[in-house]
Amino acid sequence: MNPYLAGWRLGFLRTIRSPGDMSVRIGFFAIILVVMTALWTAAVDANGGSLHGYTRTSLLWYVFAAQTAVLGVRPRSVEEIGDEIGSGTVAVQMLRPVSVVGLRMSIDMGEACARLIASFTVGALITWLFVGAPPSLAALGLAAPAVVLGCAANIASCHAFGGIAFWLLDAKASWFFFQKLVFLPGGMLIPLELLPRPLELISFALPFATMAYVPGRIASGHPDPLLLLWQLGWLAVLLGMAGAVFAAGERRLQVMGG
Amino acid sequence: MIAIEARELRKTFPVRRGEPVEAVAGISFAVEAGERLAYIGPNGAGKSTSIKMLTGILHPTSGDAAVLGIVPWKKRRELAARIGTLFGQRSQLWYQLTPRQTFGLLGRIYRIPADEERRRLARLGELLDATQLFDQPVRGLSLGQRMRCELVASMLHAPEVLFLDEPTIGLDLVAKARFRDLIVRINEEQGTTILLTSHDVSDIEQVARRVIVINHGRLIYDDRVSVMRRALLGTKMLDVRFEQPPASVEVEGARLVKLSGAGAKLVVDTDRRPIRSVLDDLLDRYDVVDISVADPPLEEIVSHIYARPV
Numbered sequence: 001m002n003p004y005l006a007g008w009r010l011g012f013l014r015t016i017r018s019p020g021d022m023s024v025r026i027g028f029f030a031i032i033l034v035v036m037t038a039l040w041t042a043a044v045d046a047n048g049g050s051l052h053g054y055t056r057t058s059l060l061w062y063v064f065a066a067q068t069a070v071l072g073v074r075p076r077s078v079e080e081i082g083d084e085i086g087s088g089t090v091a092v093q094m095l096r097p098v099s100v101v102g103l104r105m106s107i108d109m110g111e112a113c114a115r116l117i118a119s120f121t122v123g124a125l126i127t128w129l130f131v132g133a134p135p136s137l138a139a140l141g142l143a144a145p146a147v148v149l150g151c152a153a154n155i156a157s158c159h160a161f162g163g164i165a166f167w168l169l170d171a172k173a174s175w176f177f178f179q180k181l182v183f184l185p186g187g188m189l190i191p192l193e194l195l196p197r198p199l200e201l202i203s204f205a206l207p208f209a210t211m212a213y214v215p216g217r218i219a220s221g222h223p224d225p226l227l228l229l230w231q232l233g234w235l236a237v238l239l240g241m242a243g244a245v246f247a248a249g250e251r252r253l254q255v256m257g258g
Numbered sequence: 259m260i261a262i263e264a265r266e267l268r269k270t271f272p273v274r275r276g277e278p279v280e281a282v283a284g285i286s287f288a289v290e291a292g293e294r295l296a297y298i299g300p301n302g303a304g305k306s307t308s309i310k311m312l313t314g315i316l317h318p319t320s321g322d323a324a325v326l327g328i329v330p331w332k333k334r335r336e337l338a339a340r341i342g343t344l345f346g347q348r349s350q351l352w353y354q355l356t357p358r359q360t361f362g363l364l365g366r367i368y369r370i371p372a373d374e375e376r377r378r379l380a381r382l383g384e385l386l387d388a389t390q391l392f393d394q395p396v397r398g399l400s401l402g403q404r405m406r407c408e409l410v411a412s413m414l415h416a417p418e419v420l421f422l423d424e425p426t427i428g429l430d431l432v433a434k435a436r437f438r439d440l441i442v443r444i445n446e447e448q449g450t451t452i453l454l455t456s457h458d459v460s461d462i463e464q465v466a467r468r469v470i471v472i473n474h475g476r477l478i479y480d481d482r483v484s485v486m487r488r489a490l491l492g493t494k495m496l497d498v499r500f501e502q503p504p505a506s507v508e509v510e511g512a513r514l515v516k517l518s519g520a521g522a523k524l525v526v527d528t529d530r531r532p533i534r535s536v537l538d539d540l541l542d543r544y545d546v547v548d549i550s551v552a553d554p555p556l557e558e559i560v561s562h563i564y565a566r567p568v
Contacts, residue, residue: 001366002366003363003369006363007363010355010360010363013359014352014355017354017355088348089348092315092343092348094334094338095315095334095343096338097335097338098335098367103367251317252317253315253316
């Protein structure tokens, strides 16, 4: 088996062997869905049953997919990567005949896939229960790979942002910045169509939209394969950026002492 | 055959708003294949920085080095396939999983065929008496048990050189003794070159045949351990607790350095009188409640090295 596939498998196993952590996450996810259902129901009702083309049903299926994709990644991932660079843990990982960032991302992706399976299943059930069937089953089907791609793009971005710690010694500031970018221009909080038009266009062009908005948009009844291509394109760029940041960082690593 | 060679190796770390720190200040030495070398020095001496350069993690500021004929920082991944590393303060095992699952990943990373991996695990498990630990979650292992599994992880790909950075740190006395024995067995049975850093003097005496001492980034001593033992390790420290506070402690061959209440610290010159004889005398003449014997701290050895006539 390829070492990166083996890393993916290990990450997957590690997550399913920690059912406590997984249960807390799913519980939290369920609470978010319930709160969002109440909030968006009120907002849509106050606007005559539709918000920029989103009905209550389509909006809540958007929320389900966008949240699922983002919650698949460890919330403090950027900060953790920065801490591991600063503490010398990454230095030790460099003593393996494989790409450090490649192995790290494959393990993270394995973990994320385990979480995604659970949260996609539970989230879809809760959403179905609260707002009924998705606008289109084809859209829900296409949302599954979009959620996985969104998660992968998020993990690659976390490594690019976290890799800043090779220069700044930690990534607390870049974590704060990254979190906000996923939150708003990424479409995690609200669909991009609800933003002012110029901001919507800028946000859509940025990679963060591939992490939450695209899975949400597809699940809301827009099974457009071009959106998946958009994700794939950004994923390739982000993987390249993460690889480049780590390659440059490893060359200039300064770790003093044991 | 030379396994490790360093020539005028130097590493300076930039410091924000301050003078750069020279962690390693031009070190040169060579290690033959199959040697067991202790690379020691007090905290901040430059041991770990040297290891990080020799394994390719750090680029030196100047100087040159070759490990198994490879310049470490130029071909780090190629070298990584042929060396093993064990850092006492960094784990390579995943806490939520069993050691065997981590070994499985390492087997794929080092591209070890499955049959060969099984054979090596069986052999290392037997050698390190660790087979029964392989299927327990790492989080349930004691530090000593975990370190045995860490050593298996470091040896799985049959490295030609093993770098051990403070491998016995945090272990209790029994676990330390056992771990040292395992390292010697690996060297003798597999011919693995060992480079061990530690600031525990016992690690040096019981594992290494040659010792290099560095301080402030400079090499200050390089000789056989047997020579060092005769020249610099001729003392033992005794920490004694008595039933009643004694007025004084007088034992031939021992010098009282501190007496406070019922406790006393003595230094024994083992060249003058064997430690066993001093202990017998002490136990015969005083009501001793507790006693411990320790090596002199590394800082004392370093000051002896500086005090030697050139």
